[in-house]
Amino acid sequence: MPIDFPSPTIPAANQAEVFTRYLDYFRESLIEKTAALPAATQRTSGLPSGWTPLELVKHLRHVERRWIEWGFQGRDVADPWADRKDDRWHVEESETLADLATALRDQGTHTTAVITGNALETAGRPGPRWDGADPATLERVCFHLLQEYARHLGHLDIVAELAGAPTGE
Structure with a gap:
């Protein structure tokens, strides 16, 4: 489901809406770019670091989970x-792009609810995510x-370019 780039010239009700628009756009762009790659390229790495596009999709779902649920909440x-x-x-091997995309979108729904349901200046709750430091604000x-x-x-654009798939915004 393509989402238009959240241009800075399009008015937003508040800063939370700006954040959620960009996060929604990035999530969908990640899924679209990964889906545009050949299936074999989704599961293999063309880079010395060794990560695959499917691993990146899964990673970003867990990044949101770590920062929003484990951290802020x-x-x-x-x-x-x-x-x-x-x-x-x-x-x-059993994880598919469809499964990973669903998990990422579901995580995004939760992230959006947290961002829109809290003031951005609210500090997160203390916990292991912060490793003893003061919790960060939601902003x-x-x-x-x-x-x-x-x-x-x-990074994914580089992989896509090497594979001859679409790149850029």
Whole structure:
């Protein structure tokens, strides 16, 4: 489901709407770009770092989970690093892009509810996510999520370009 780029010239009701528009756009762009790759390319790496596009989709779902649920909300998350195995991103053979995309979109629905349901200056709850530091505000968490997505979508563009698939915004 393509989403138009959230142009800065389009009015938004508030800063929370700006954050959620960009996060929605980045999520859908990630899924679309991954889906445009040949199936074999989705599961293999063309880069020395070794990550695959499907691993990236799973990773970003868990990034949101770690920062929103485990971090800001202070929830007990049984396995916050469920995107890793042997200290690397990992996707099981049985996991499909459809499954990973559904999980990412569901996580996005939760993230949106948290962002729109709290003041951005609200500090997160203390917990293990912060490793003893003071919890970040929701605004800082949102900025962090945006930079994670922007950086990783740039990485995916490189993979797509090498594979001859669509790149860019």
